[in-house]
Amino acid sequence: MINSNPVEQYLKWKESYRKSAHKSYRIWVERFQNFVSKFPEELKLEDIVEFSRTIDQRYAPRNVQYGMTIVRNYLRFFHEQGRLSIPLYFIRVPKASANSHHAITEEEYQRILVELNQRVPMPLQNLCIVRLLHDTGMRVGELCSLDITDIRGQMSAVIKTEKTTKRRRVFWGEETDAFLRLFLSLRSELETCSDTKALFVGSRGNCMGRLTSRSIQRMVKSVVQRAGIEEKISPHSFRHGFIHRLAKKGVPDAVIALMVGHSTTNTISDYTKLSRTEMEETYRRVF
Numbered sequence: 001m002i003n004s005n006p007v008e009q010y011l012k013w014k015e016s017y018r019k020s021a022h023k024s025y026r027i028w029v030e031r032f033q034n035f036v037s038k039f040p041e042e043l044k045l046e047d048i049v050e051f052s053r054t055i056d057q058r059y060a061p062r063n064v065q066y067g068m069t070i071v072r073n074y075l076r077f078f079h080e081q082g083r084l085s086i087p088l089y090f091i092r093v094p095k096a097s098a099n100s101h102h103a104i105t106e107e108e109y110q111r112i113l114v115e116l117n118q119r120v121p122m123p124l125q126n127l128c129i130v131r132l133l134h135d136t137g138m139r140v141g142e143l144c145s146l147d148i149t150d151i152r153g154q155m156s157a158v159i160k161t162e163k164t165t166k167r168r169r170v171f172w173g174e175e176t177d178a179f180l181r182l183f184l185s186l187r188s189e190l191e192t193c194s195d196t197k198a199l200f201v202g203s204r205g206n207c208m209g210r211l212t213s214r215s216i217q218r219m220v221k222s223v224v225q226r227a228g229i230e231e232k233i234s235p236h237s238f239r240h241g242f243i244h245r246l247a248k249k250g251v252p253d254a255v256i257a258l259m260v261g262h263s264t265t266n267t268i269s270d271y272t273k274l275s276r277t278e279m280e281e282t283y284r285r286v287f
Helices: 006-014 023-036 045-058 061-079 106-118 124-136 140-144 174-187 213-226 235-248 253-260 276-286
Strands: 156-160 167-171 201-204 207-210
Touching: 006 023, 006 061, 023 045, 023 061, 045 061, 045 213, 106 124, 106 213, 124 140, 124 167, 124 174, 124 213, 124 235, 140 213, 140 235, 167 253, 213 235, 235 253
Parallel strands: none
Antiparallel strands: 156 167, 201 207
């Protein structure tokens, strides 16, 4: 068995025909290797399937597709050397649909808050999740990855940016902070069996574990339906709404990109496109 680091072997080969391997290659292959903790010769199909299922619960579909593409190329490198016994056609890359997301409006957000506040007893964790999505523009995967220790000081947290793993600070309002502090005082009483550091947890069999993106998606869908909102609103709709609000206030794209964890301003324009209603309102106000 070859005992050298397989990640470094792959990246060294990658850099032999590229100026430098993109940092996302290292992020994803290390993420995969840390999960399986095996050399390529020891891998089984079940290891790859389980990794794919795990990231599917924590990352957006397009991120999963991108990550699994890198992992497949990484495994192809060892397959060509005869070090991987799994046929490559078994290593599937899920196709992500590029559906556009509705940017949640303030009126829709307030209706969701009313619905949550009317519940008895009030679902404090769900209320904190919705408020943080609205106030910070975090990706749902970033929210799931929040640890209790990430909350630093009042009304802010230092989080790991999902696509780059760089850390950035996010901020929220006073009302959200009051609910979050109340939740934190109760969070210590919850028993967990897999991740005691996680800020938000959910039921997993007979114990509590870190909340998944799918759980938050289901929660948001349920609350939106109960609030009588016809628009299709997902957790990502809060991110679009956050960026729309900043753009309307005249915040430069470069600043917005830093606030939401984008490495460039190129993708910000996709978020800040005016809707037909906004375009009509702007036209009537100007002309």
